[in-house]
Amino acid sequence: MSGIYIHIPFCKQxxxxxxxxxxxxxxKKEEMVLAIAKEIQMRKSEFELLDGARSDTQIETIYFGGGTPSVLQISDLKFxxxxxxxxYTVAPNPEITLEANPDDLTTLSVRAQSRTIFEEYRSIGINRLSIGIQSFFEDDLKLMNRAHNSEEAQKCLEEATKYFDNISLDLIYGVPGMSNEKWKQNIEKALSFGVPHISSYALTVEPKTVMNKMIQTGKMEAPKDEVAQEHFMILVEMLESKGFIHYELSNFGKENYFSKNNSAYWLGKKYMGIGPSAHSYDGVSRSWNIANNSLYLKSIQENKLPNEMETLSEADRYNEYIMTGLRTIWGVSLDRIKTEFGQTYLDYLQKQAQKFIDDKLLFIENDILKPTKKGKFLTDGIASDLFILN
Incomplete structure (x- = not known):
């Protein structure tokens, strides 16, 4: 198994x-920590062989996501x-990532006031931080209703880089009112801290969010696809010119600094998701925990796993490989399609892909299907046209 993802379902706002x-x-934060620990214990049998020995793979990554994992105490994370x-059997030197917000990283630890929060994190084994900056501009942060301000965004990175080498920061583009010049300033500011990894996402409007309601009531302008695409192209050009490798649609890393946790998802490795709403994958099936804190806690207290499961069909597995493969630098291997799914699937893929190849949105190199620079921003839409319907 590649790793364990732990979903911490709490945010300040x-x-x-x-x-x-x-x-x-x-x-219910402390109760939740205990329940998550119990789920970790309850599920260890999933990765043990029948004779009681450990499975032939080890835990390579531990990832605290959310929510906002940095709202937890050091003692909770250590526990x-x-x-x-x-x-579990954990590999030597696993990647242990903590997603964190800047406002949680600008304070000294509670346990030892003479010690920074970064020293505390390092002392319990955390060796990678993923910091939710989103923007260095105050107006953007207010529009998004982020809990931190611009000063905290910069201060936390100034301090974090003194203690951590492996840092990723998040940025959001396509924000209404954000000019190309302003977006470039955001990227330049991020680069000035010398971090080796940047994740960047287009602002999207989901149905049940406050932002969706703001747009419907005319309090906010809707994001424009053409602006997001311009920002994306600027992002790719600027980061690649600074030695970043665009290894996944939304992720850029210096050599040896790709996210091991996220790369495992895209490469189809097994992983376990712990906590409310967390997803798991064992190679043939997916399961997901209930997205309700109270029901999750009740189920764990009753020694029941609060999850649902589905076995993936051949078409499901093909579609997932197309989706994840096209998003990454590893692309979609035509040899793998033929070996795992057969000639019929390969013929279908080549037929469906041809129109995108003709439009210079996809290309084939060494039997690997990949998006062109022009096609990268459109990857998800292209992938859906290559899917096989069940």
Whole structure:
């Protein structure tokens, strides 16, 4: 198994664009930590062989996502990491990532006021930070309803880079009112901190978000696809000129700094998702936990796993490979399509792909199907046209 993802379903406040599962009430935080630890213990049998020996793979990554994992105390994070080590075989020097918000990273730790939060994180094994900057401009942060301000965004990176080498930061483009020049300034500011990884996403409007309501009531302009596409092309050009490798549609990393956790998803490796709304994949089936904190807690207390499962059909597995492959530098291997799915699938893929090849949105090199520079921004839409319907 490649890794364990732990979903921490708490945030200080709701970002206007976010539709991930979380609660702004911290009342059940300690109860949730205990329940997550219990789920970790309950599921260890999933990766043990019949004779009781450990499976032939190890935990290579541990990823705290959310929500906002940085709202947890150091002791809570340590407790969860220790629980994994006690119940699973963990590889030497695993990648342990914590998603964090800048406002949580500008304070000294509670336990030791003379010690920075970064030193505390390092002391419990966290070796990678993913920091949700989103923008260095105050007006953008207010529009998104982020919990931090521009000063905190810069201050936390100034401090974090003193203690961590492996840092990723998030930026959002396509924000209404954001000019190309302003977007370039955002990227330049991010680059000035010397971080080796940047994740960047187009602002999207999900149905049940505050942002969607703001647009419907005329309080906010809707994001424009053409602006997002311009920003995307600027992003690719600027980061690649600075030595970043565009290894996945939304991710750029210096050599040896790709996210091991996320790369495992895209390469189809097995992983376990722990906590409310978390997803898991074992190679043939997917499961997902209930996206409700109270029901999750109740189920765990009753020693029941609060999840649903589906076995993936051959067409499902083909479609997932097309989607993930086209998003990455590894592309879609035509040899793998033929070996795993057969000649009929290969013929279908080549037929469907030809119109995109003719339009210079896709190309084939060394039997690998990939998007062109022009086609990258359109990858998801292209992939859907290559799918096989069940």
């Amino acid at each position: 709701a970002c206007h664009y976010c539709d991930f599962h979380f609660s702004t009430s911290m009342k 969860l990491i220790d629980t994994i080590y006690e119940n």
